[in-house]
Structure formats: structure tokens, C-alpha cells
Amino acid sequence: MPSTQYLNDLTIQVRRDILRMVHKVNSGHPGGSLGCTEFLVALYNVIMTRKEGFNMDGIGEDLFFLSNGHISPVFYSVLARAGYFPVEELSTFRLIDSRLQGHPTTHEGLPGVRIASGSLGQGMSVAIGAAQAKKLNGDKHLVYSLHGDGELQEGQNWEAIMYASAKKVDNLISVVDLNGQQIDGSTDHVLPMGSIKQKFEAFGWTVVEIEEGNNIVSILEGMSEAKSKTGQGKPVCVLLKTVMGHGVDFMMYTHAWHGKAPNDEQLAVGLSQNPETLGDY
Amino acid sequence: MKTYTYTEKKDTRSGFGAGLAELGRTNPNVVALCADLIGSLKMEKFIEENPERFFQIGIAEANMMGIAAGLTIGGKIPFTGTFANFSTGRVYDQIRQSIAYSGKNVKICASHAGLTLGEDGATHQILEDIGLMKMLPGMTVINTCDYNQTKAATIAIADYEGPVYLRFGRPTVPVFTPADQTFEIGKAIKLTEGTDVTIVATGHLVWEALEASKMLFEKGISAEVINIHTIKPLDETAILESVAKTGSIVTAEEHNIIGGLGESVARVLALHKPMPQEFVGTNDTFGESGTPAQLMEKYGLNAASIVLKAESVIKRK
Numbered sequence: 001m002p003s004t005q006y007l008n009d010l011t012i013q014v015r016r017d018i019l020r021m022v023h024k025v026n027s028g029h030p031g032g033s034l035g036c037t038e039f040l041v042a043l044y045n046v047i048m049t050r051k052e053g054f055n056m057d058g059i060g061e062d063l064f065f066l067s068n069g070h071i072s073p074v075f076y077s078v079l080a081r082a083g084y085f086p087v088e089e090l091s092t093f094r095l096i097d098s099r100l101q102g103h104p105t106t107h108e109g110l111p112g113v114r115i116a117s118g119s120l121g122q123g124m125s126v127a128i129g130a131a132q133a134k135k136l137n138g139d140k141h142l143v144y145s146l147h148g149d150g151e152l153q154e155g156q157n158w159e160a161i162m163y164a165s166a167k168k169v170d171n172l173i174s175v176v177d178l179n180g181q182q183i184d185g186s187t188d189h190v191l192p193m194g195s196i197k198q199k200f201e202a203f204g205w206t207v208v209e210i211e212e213g214n215n216i217v218s219i220l221e222g223m224s225e226a227k228s229k230t231g232q233g234k235p236v237c238v239l240l241k242t243v244m245g246h247g248v249d250f251m252m253y254t255h256a257w258h259g260k261a262p263n264d265e266q267l268a269v270g271l272s273q274n275p276e277t278l279g280d281y
Numbered sequence: 282m283k284t285y286t287y288t289e290k291k292d293t294r295s296g297f298g299a300g301l302a303e304l305g306r307t308n309p310n311v312v313a314l315c316a317d318l319i320g321s322l323k324m325e326k327f328i329e330e331n332p333e334r335f336f337q338i339g340i341a342e343a344n345m346m347g348i349a350a351g352l353t354i355g356g357k358i359p360f361t362g363t364f365a366n367f368s369t370g371r372v373y374d375q376i377r378q379s380i381a382y383s384g385k386n387v388k389i390c391a392s393h394a395g396l397t398l399g400e401d402g403a404t405h406q407i408l409e410d411i412g413l414m415k416m417l418p419g420m421t422v423i424n425t426c427d428y429n430q431t432k433a434a435t436i437a438i439a440d441y442e443g444p445v446y447l448r449f450g451r452p453t454v455p456v457f458t459p460a461d462q463t464f465e466i467g468k469a470i471k472l473t474e475g476t477d478v479t480i481v482a483t484g485h486l487v488w489e490a491l492e493a494s495k496m497l498f499e500k501g502i503s504a505e506v507i508n509i510h511t512i513k514p515l516d517e518t519a520i521l522e523s524v525a526k527t528g529s530i531v532t533a534e535e536h537n538i539i540g541g542l543g544e545s546v547a548r549v550l551a552l553h554k555p556m557p558q559e560f561v562g563t564n565d566t567f568g569e570s571g572t573p574a575q576l577m578e579k580y581g582l583n584a585a586s587i588v589l590k591a592e593s594v595i596k597r598k
Contacts, residue, residue: 056354057354057355057356058354058355059355059356063354065351105382105383106382106383106384107382107383107384114354115350115351115354115379115383115385116378116379116382116383117378118378119374119377119378122343122347122374122375122378122379123347124347125343125344125345125346125347125348125350125351125375125379126347126348126350126351126354126379127351128344128347128348128351129347129348129349129350129351129352129353129354129359130351130352130354130355131351132336132348132351132352133351133352133353133354133355133356133357134355136312136333136334136355136357137355137356139355155343156343156344156347156375159339159341159343159344160344160347160348162339162341163338163339163341163344163348166339167336
């Protein structure tokens with residue numbers, strides 16, 4: 001297992017990637033990306049069992065589906081730095097002819113991506129299908145998915161949440177990024193959802209809460225607990241409490257940076273708060 | 282002139298059920314999903330023989346399309362089953378993003394398409410599904426004409442890698458294609474030879490086109506009938522070869538003429554050989570309750586309508 005120091009260094013490097021990627025094209029979604037950086041770093045470098053290379057079928061390894069596809073900057077950076085494609089390719093994010101589309105897609109053949117996402121609310125259904133395929137194949141590996149909290153306002157999620165428990169899809173860990181923010185404001189302002197924990201529990205899921213979703217150690221502990229609860233007849237939901245824009249002080253605790261890129265000056269401030277660790281692309 | 286007869290009438294959806302059952306026995310990767318319409322889709326046999334490969338999703342079509350996309354990751358070949366309306370319009374974005382754009386090997390199998398669903402009325406009679414599906418990049422669109430062709434198509438699409446929309450219907454219709462006919466995706470079938478007018482028909486309108494050709498023959502008009510079971514990719518060669526002889530064309534479909542087969546044919550003709558064309562189909566309208574025969578009569582989707590359009594298109598030559 002990589003050291004905590006390495007994971008922290010990687011986290012900071014990924015943050016730099018995110019900021020530089022969205023700054024270059026003056027578009028993209030830094031807020032949610034920064035909030036989920038620790039989680040995706042931990043997922044790809046510690047939590048998941050992955051095979052070398054990339055095979056769409058994913059047989060014999062854990063799988064991950066990003067449902068809230070707009071946080072593509074963090075996804076791309078983590079994938080590249082996990083070896084799926086050259087780190088230099090991050091410089092093509094959102095540019096014409098790039099494999100790194102604004103939202104992730106299989107269409108351009110980018111290794112590491114198994115489904116297109118962006119139109120919200122579809123990823124849990126896909127993850128369930130992949131999990132049921134694993135059961136049919138006798139493959140004991142797990143399927144992970146990540147969803148925004150605002151994304152839960154899409155009705156398809158609740159079809160999927162109802163189905164997963166009814167059909168005992170217990171090789172699935174669906175993680176909800178609870179940052180409390182969405183485009184038009186806080187989730188409580190836009191559409192208060194009440195207790196997401198109680199909702200998942202009422203739908204028959206096992207729920208694990210990670211209070212410090214921007215702390216690598218807390219994430220590893222929480223996900224370890226989540227893994228231990230798979231295979232017991234219920235799907236597992238992880239409520240990951242994060243801060244949108246984490247690691248860049250002026251982007252934190254606000255929805256303002258959901259889909260806005262920093263200008264030159266803001267980029268410089270953001271990068272200065274995240275000094276280079278493993279080398280920029 | 283070559284004529285066609287039949288000894289029995291069967292529903293095309295039963296052809297789907299029979300094809301799916303056969304796939305259950307021959308292809309271990311085939312799995313089936315249904316959104317609470319097992320009986321309507323005739324999926325019982327597959328389920329009885331392969332319970333572990335069947336997924337009852339409940340009344341949740343969006344979830345079904347996503348799960349189907351996910352099942353392909355792991356090598357499964359999912360066949361989804363529900364009514365055409367709920368297979369397309371209700372779940373367009375799920376199909377667009379999770380299946381078509383993602384290039385997933387899902388077979389979207391849609392029964393009760395068009396007006397012949399009958400008494401349930403317009404909420405269930407989708408007449409826009411061919412258009413919706415053919416607009417999706419990479420989507421193959423098939424509309425079969427009888428029991429045998431539907432069964433053959435169901436079996437054939439399992440061997441094709443990529444998303445497919447397979448459209449069929451509820452009522453019993455004449456079984457007139459050979460039981461042993463191989464289904465070739467994108468390959469039109471010429472049913473009669475003719476010299477005056479080409480009739481290109483799909484789905485339930487193929488039999489009506491054959492009936493029309495008999496009526497036209499009695500009036501001294503020689504019609505060439507083509508069964509165009511695959512709307513996308515369209516067999517452009519077959520169409521162009523035929524119209525080179527006849528110089529006029531009628532398209533016939535149980536679908537809105539806006540966005541349907543007829544418009545696909547018109548595009549081909551406009552590019553390669555502009556000529557008079559007439560359209561048999563619904564004209565920018567919803568359906569309504571009634572018996573299938575009443576509806577096909579009222580909306581002009583029968584042999585008599587095809588005859589009228591053939592006569593008028595010939596006059597425009």
C-alpha cells in the first residue's frame with residue numbers, strides 16, 4: 001500500500017492538475033473535482049483491486065463508475081496518474097480532437113472510462129448492471145460508483161436505489177459526495193432533501209458515513225468498513241462529507257466554483273496553496 | 282406476378298419471444314430484462330429456461346436501460362423488453378448517453394409499436410420511435426413484418442456487436458416470410474418484381490403493400506414491393522436499383538411520415554436520383570383508441586391507401 005505521504009503528495013498534485021486544466025480552457029468544473037480529490041486518489045491507489053492495463057469488460061477486477069461526470073478533471077488526473085494514459089494528455093482537456101472530453105466518454109477510447117456520464121442520474125443503474133454481470137460471471141470483485149448529492153434529485157437514482165436492495169446487489173458500493181452544493185446554491189436552498197442517510201436506509205441499504213471526506217485516513221477507514229459490509233445481502237451506500245473546492249481557500253464552502261474556471265491571478269493563488277509535489281504535466 | 286399467401290396469423294411479438302427463447306439455449310451471454318411486461322413481450326419461455334439470466338426491473342424503464350448498459354460490461358448481451366413508447370420516448374436520454382454514445386451492445390426490443398396497439402390509445406401508441414432511434418449515431422433500427430422475420434431478426438441481432446432497436450407489434454398478422462429465411466441486417470428483401478412503381482414498406486405495412494400490389498396488378502399497374510426491415514442502415518442500393526426501373530416510389534410505415542422510413546428514402550433519392558415519392562404513414566398526429574383495423578383505416582395505413590398513393594405518384598412521373 002502506498003504511504004500516506006505519497007497519497008497526500010498525489011492529492012496535492014491532482015489539485016494542481018485540476019486547476020491548470022480548467023484554467024487553460026476557461027471552462028470545466030473545479031469545485032466538485034477538488035472536493036472529491038482525496039476520495040478518488042484513495043480509491044484508485046488503495047481501495048480498488050485493479051489489473052494492469054485497461055479492458056472494458058473489467059473481469060477479475062474492481063470497477064468504478066463516475067455518475068456525476070462533470071467532475072471529469074479529477075477523474076482524468078487520477079486516471080492518468082494511476083497509469084491509464086499519459087499524464088501529458090491532461091493538457092488536451094476539452095480541446096478539439098481530445099480524448100478528454102468535457103464530460104467522460106468511452107466514445108474517444110480513453111482508457112479507464114467505461115461509460116459516458118454527464119447527463120445526471122444514470123450511473124447507479126449502470127453500476128448495478130455491472131455488479132449483476134459480475135455475479136453472473138462468478139467474479140467476486142466489487143463495483144463502486146460516485147454520485148453528487150444534488151444529483152440525487154434525478155428520479156432515476158431512486159429507481160436504482162429501490163432495485164439494488166430489492167435484488168440484493170451486495171457487491172456494490174455507491175458513494176454520495178455530500179458537499180451540500182449545486183449550481184444554483186446550496187442543496188438546502190435549491191431542493192431540500194432531508195436526511196439522505198435515512199432515505200437510503202429506508203430503501204434497504206447499509207449506510208456508512210465518512211465525516212471527514214477530505215481526509216485520506218478517514219476515507220480509508222470508512223471505505224474499509226464499507227467493503228466489510230458487502231456480501232451481506234444489501235447494497236452499501238457511503239455518505240462522503242466533503243467541502244466543495246477543498247484545498248483552494250477562495251473556492252471552499254460555496255457553489256460559486258461549481259462550473260467556473262479561475263483567472264490567471266486566481267490560478268496563481270490556487271497553485272501557491274498546492275505546491276508542486278510529483279511534477280506537473 | 283409473384284403472390285404471397287399465408288396459412289396462419291401470428292403476432293410479431295411472439296416471434297420475438299420465440300427468438301429470445303432460442304437464444305437462451307444457444308448463447309450463454311444473452312440476458313433479458315423486462316419492465317413488468319413479461320406476458321406482453323412473450324418472454325416467459327426464456328425466463329422459464331434461464332431464470333438466472335432474467336432481470337425483472339419493475340416499472341422503471343430508465344433504470345432498465347442503465348442496468349442493460351452495465352451488464353454489457355462483463356460481456357453480457359442484454360435484451361430489454363417493454364412497449365415501444367417506454368423503450369424510446371420515455372428513456373431517450375438514458376439510451377442516448379448510457380447506450381448509444383457509450384457504444385454498448387444493448388438490444389432494445391420494443392413491442393406494441395404504432396397504432397395497432399389499439400384500444401389503449403395515444404399514450405401508448407408511439408409513432409415517433411423510428412425517428413427517435415434512427416437519429417442516434419450508431420443505432421441500428423429494425424422493424425420486422427411478421428412472426429418469422431421477427432424471430433429471425435431477434436436471433437440475428439445477438440451476433441451483431443452494437444446497439445440495436447428492434448420494433449415489433451401486438452396484433453396477429455399474416456405469416457408469409459419463410460421460416461428458414463436468414464435475417465441479414467441492412468439487406469432489403471425484394472418481394473415482387475415490378476416496372477411502374479416501387480413500394481418500400483416496413484413492419485405491418487409490408488403485408489399491406491403486397492395486398493396493394495395485387496390490387497394494382499388488377500388495374501394494370503406493375504408494382505415492385507420491397508420489404509425494408511432495416512431502416513438504419515438503409516439498403517440504398519436496393520432502393521436505387523428498383524427506382525431506376527420504376528421511376529416512382531411509395532413508402533409505407535406505421536409511423537409518423539415526419540422522421541420515419543419515408544424521409545430516409547427521400548434523402549437517398551434527393552442525393553442520388555430525385556423523383557416523385559408519396560408517403561403512407563401518419564401525418565403529424567397522435568393516435569387514438571379503436572380496433573387496430575379501424576385505426577389503420579382511419580389513418581390511411583392499409584392496402585387501399587397504398588394503392589391510391591401509387592396511382593398518384595405514377596401520374597407525377
